[in-house]
Amino acid sequence: MGIIRAVNLIFDYIRHDEETDKDEVSHALRGVNLDIEEGSFVAILGHNGSGKSTFAKLMNGILLPSDGTVYISDMKTSDEEHLWDVRKTAGMVFQNPDNQIIGNVVEEDVGFGPENMGVPTDEIWKRVDRSLEAVGMTAYRLQSPNKLSGGQKQRVAIAGVMAMKPQCIVLDEPTAMLDPNGRKEVIKTVHELNKQEGITVLLITHYMEEVIDADRVVVMDAGHVVMDGTPREVFSRVKELKRYSLDVPQVTELADELKAAGMEIPCGILTIDELVAALEPLLKRKEA
Amino acid sequence: MLRDITLGQYYPVDSVLHRMDPRTKLFGTLVYIVTLFIADSVWAYGLAALFLAAAIRLSRVPVKFMVRGLKSIVILLLISVSFNLFLTPGTPIFKIGFLQMTWEGLEFAAFMAVRLIFLVLGSTILTLTTTPNQLTDGLEKSLGFMGKIGVPVHEVSMMMSIALRFIPILIEETDKIMKAQMARGADFESGNLIQRAKAMVPLLVPLFISAFRRATDLAMAMEARCYRGGEGRTKMKPLRYEKRDRITYLVYAGYFLLFLAAKAAA
Numbered sequence: 001m002g003i004i005r006a007v008n009l010i011f012d013y014i015r016h017d018e019e020t021d022k023d024e025v026s027h028a029l030r031g032v033n034l035d036i037e038e039g040s041f042v043a044i045l046g047h048n049g050s051g052k053s054t055f056a057k058l059m060n061g062i063l064l065p066s067d068g069t070v071y072i073s074d075m076k077t078s079d080e081e082h083l084w085d086v087r088k089t090a091g092m093v094f095q096n097p098d099n100q101i102i103g104n105v106v107e108e109d110v111g112f113g114p115e116n117m118g119v120p121t122d123e124i125w126k127r128v129d130r131s132l133e134a135v136g137m138t139a140y141r142l143q144s145p146n147k148l149s150g151g152q153k154q155r156v157a158i159a160g161v162m163a164m165k166p167q168c169i170v171l172d173e174p175t176a177m178l179d180p181n182g183r184k185e186v187i188k189t190v191h192e193l194n195k196q197e198g199i200t201v202l203l204i205t206h207y208m209e210e211v212i213d214a215d216r217v218v219v220m221d222a223g224h225v226v227m228d229g230t231p232r233e234v235f236s237r238v239k240e241l242k243r244y245s246l247d248v249p250q251v252t253e254l255a256d257e258l259k260a261a262g263m264e265i266p267c268g269i270l271t272i273d274e275l276v277a278a279l280e281p282l283l284k285r286k287e288a
Numbered sequence: 289m290l291r292d293i294t295l296g297q298y299y300p301v302d303s304v305l306h307r308m309d310p311r312t313k314l315f316g317t318l319v320y321i322v323t324l325f326i327a328d329s330v331w332a333y334g335l336a337a338l339f340l341a342a343a344i345r346l347s348r349v350p351v352k353f354m355v356r357g358l359k360s361i362v363i364l365l366l367i368s369v370s371f372n373l374f375l376t377p378g379t380p381i382f383k384i385g386f387l388q389m390t391w392e393g394l395e396f397a398a399f400m401a402v403r404l405i406f407l408v409l410g411s412t413i414l415t416l417t418t419t420p421n422q423l424t425d426g427l428e429k430s431l432g433f434m435g436k437i438g439v440p441v442h443e444v445s446m447m448m449s450i451a452l453r454f455i456p457i458l459i460e461e462t463d464k465i466m467k468a469q470m471a472r473g474a475d476f477e478s479g480n481l482i483q484r485a486k487a488m489v490p491l492l493v494p495l496f497i498s499a500f501r502r503a504t505d506l507a508m509a510m511e512a513r514c515y516r517g518g519e520g521r522t523k524m525k526p527l528r529y530e531k532r533d534r535i536t537y538l539v540y541a542g543y544f545l546l547f548l549a550a551k552a553a554a
Contacts, residue, residue, distance in 0.1 A: 062508055082512055092512040099502050104421050104453050111524035116514040120316035124524045160513065202374050 001074075003168055004036040004059060004090070004198050008068035011054050026055040030223035031068070036202065038167070041194045043211035043231075044204045046220035047245040052204050056172040060090040060204065073167060088117060091161030093171045097153035097178075106148075106156055107132065108135040113164040124163075129161040134229045135189050135196065151182025153188055164194065168200030169193070175207065184206070208235075212270045219244060236268030243264070253273050295473050303348040304532060305417040308425025312533045313414050315342075319540050320410045323547045326405050331550040333402055339543055340409055349416045357412040358405060365404055374396035424448045429527050435518075442518030450506070458499060464496050 008152045011029040016022075036042050045051035057063040058070050061077040073091050082283055091113075094100045094240040103109030107128050114124045122212050130139045145153055154174050171190065175183040187203075187210050194201045203210065211228040218235045220229035221244040229233050235241070238248050238256040248256070255269035255278070265278045305313065320339065327333055344354060378392030418426070428445035435441045466476065469490055476487050525536075 040471075057508075062511055062512060084516070087512060087514050090507075094505065094509055094512075096502075096505055098457055102450065102453065102506070102510060102513075104449060108524060108528035112510075112515075113513040113524055115524055116516065118520045120522060121524065121526055124522065128524070145453075163511065208341050 002035040003038040003073050004034070004202065005033050005071040006034040006058075006068070008033060008067055009058065011051075011058060012064065012065040012066045013054075023084060025057060027223055029058075029065075032220075032223070032225055033219065034225060036168075036200065038200055038216045039194075039198050041191070041201045042203070042216045043214040044202065044218045044220060045206060045208070045246060046204075047206065047270070049222075049246075050220040051218050051223040052171055056092070056202070056204050057145050059170045060087050060092050062092070080098070084117075088164055089167050091164055091169045093154065093157050093161055093169065093174050095173045095176050097150050097157060100157050101145045101153060101160075104144060105141075106137065106143050109145060110159045110163050113160055117164060124129075124196055127163040127165070128159075131159040134162055134193060135159045143245070146150035149182060149230035150178045151185040154178065154182065154186045156285060157188060158186070158193070161246060162197075162199075166199065168202060170202045170204070172204050174206065175210065176202075183210070206246070208247055212249065219246065223225075231270060234268075235270060299349045299353055299416045301348050303346060303417065305343065305347040307532070308417075308536065309527055309529055309533045310418050311424040311430045312529070313418055313528060314423075314426050314430060316540055317411055317414045319544060320413050321407060322408070323544065324406055326551065327403070327547075328399075329550065329553075331553065332444075332547060334400070335543070335547055335550050336406055340406055340413075343413050344409070347413055347417050349413070353416060354409055354412055357408055361408055363402060365401055368398045368404065369401050372400050411530075420452050421449055423526065424452075425525075425527060442521075446518075452503070457502075458495070461498060462491065462495055465491055485531070 009029050009032040010027070013026045013028055015024045015026070032051075032055065044052050044055065054063065058065055059094065061083050070077045072086045073087070075086050077083070077086050099278055100146065101109050102112050110128045111124050112133055114127050123252065128141075129138075132141055135158050137159060140148060140152065142198065143157060148156065157174075158169070158171075160185070166174050169190075174190075175186050176187065187260075190201055190203065191213060193199050203214065205211065212231050212235075214231055217227070217229065217231050218225055219234060219241070226244060228238065235248055235252045238253060241248055247253075249270065251272050251274075252269055255265050255275050258268050259265045259267075263282060265275075265282075269275050269278060314503050320336070323332070324336060327336060337499060344351065373389055373393045374387045376390050376393030378390035381389045381391060381394070383389075415423075424445045428441055431439070431441050466474075472477065474487065476484065476491070478484075481486070
């Protein structure tokens with residue numbers, strides 16, 4: 001059994017209309033079942049309105065399910081008594097880098113989580129040192145967060161979560177507001193944490209390029225899980241992905257088109273190198 | 289660049305006063321203000337001047353910066369001095385129409401001016417040597433006892449430090465909105481006061497909406513990081529009194545006693 005388990009998860013947003021005195025209900029999640037293994041890197045893909053962000057917020061009790069249950073290492077998120085343990089276990093990084101940094105100095109912000117948990121002062125310093133090092137932001141520890149770039153701010157936010165020593169990190173579109181360089185920076189950091197510290201990562205995004213190296217890709221659409229598998233399995237179904245208004249990486253699409261045109265190329269090509277490797281023998285055969 | 293603005297007027301050098309615990313400095317300023325208000329003789333003012341000069345010297349902040357703080361009170365100073373000069377009854381020096389300058393008025397005005405200047409200089413030393421964050425920390429800790437009677441001390445200081453963090457962000461945002469509105473023909477610069485105030489509306493509305501949005505986001509991020517008020521919270525940088533703070537408190541006591549002696553002698 002995995003560290004994160006969602007069972008028949010349903011979530012409805014209810015908006016009350018003052019004029020008609022009626023409640024307007026929109027279904028964000030309609031029965032999601034998911035089991036995420038400890039130490040894995042799972043990416044959740046989905047178009048706007050697919051329910052992926054709602055799903056993220058349900059993971060550490062910011063939202064509570066309308067029906068169904070979320071278990072974080074066998075604790076129910078809806079149990080009041082476990083709420084803080086759930087939040088300690090599943091850290092969360094949000095989309096807007098500015099709106100999640102609380103401290104006026106980088107190191108103070110990283111210390112905010114442990115301070116809230118009542119960690120003794122010496123231990124806070126140790127955790128802050130370690131977390132800043134893990135995300136490569138030690139050089140900036142005394143700076144004001146306002147002077148950092150977007151990617152750097154997100155890394156500080158990740159360090160802030162790391163300092164709480166969570167078993168898994170949920171990242172809700174952490175790169176949506178960043179430039180391409182900042183995006184790479186953040187994704188690289190997340191991968192390193194997953195490999196070196198063994199932290200379970202749940203990355204929510206709509207950028208295909210970011211999920212290629214994940215262990216598992218889950219595609220959501222209209223509140224359902226519609227595809228689930230390794231990146232290779234998921235990306236070999238190009239047509240299906242397009243139906244959910246998702247793009248595939250350019251190389252994958254090109255490979256798919258070539259295959260449709262009759263070339264002998266394997267399914268689910270993910271990187272340029274793979275495509276080159278697949279094309280090379282074909283070209284050589286032609287020359288010969 | 290707007291990103292680089294410093295809040296308050298902290299002057300970053302390394303001095304004994306900069307390293308001192310903010311509570312010690314707050315208490316010192318308080319003692320100093322009290323003595324200024326009960327001072328009534330040349331001796332007492334002399335002692336206060338000496339104390340101030342020593343503090344300025346120890347802070348290693350250039351006097352230029354200290355004096356800059358006085359600019360804001362020039363008008364207030366002029367008004368109070370002239371009122372005291374002309375409206376104090378006593379032995380007249382000279383008379384112009386119904387205005388009469390008296391010896392008592394002169395003395396009173398001089399004391400008044402000195403008192404005001406010392407007051408501003410004294411509190412400027414505090415803000416020049418203490419970052420806004422240290423100041424909030426110091427206030428939180430020294431007003432902690434008020435928490436027992438239901439004053440939300442921790443919450444207020446948390447609010448203050450969050451405000452400090454977001455002021456530069458909101459200033460930048462104001463600038464952005466302003467440019468966007470100007471690009472669409474908004475005019476913030478011409479017209480009379482009322483027209484200008486009206487022109488601010490399309491600036492303030494989006495600014496407020498975005499500030500509320502940020503607040504919701506921030507609250508969510510804080511909760512996700514286990515924030516639940518001041519209870520059970522530990523500090524990464526707890527305030528600790530050190531030897532220099534204890535010595536300073538002794539200096540305060542010495543100053544206060546000397547001051548009372550000077551007052552009694554006069």
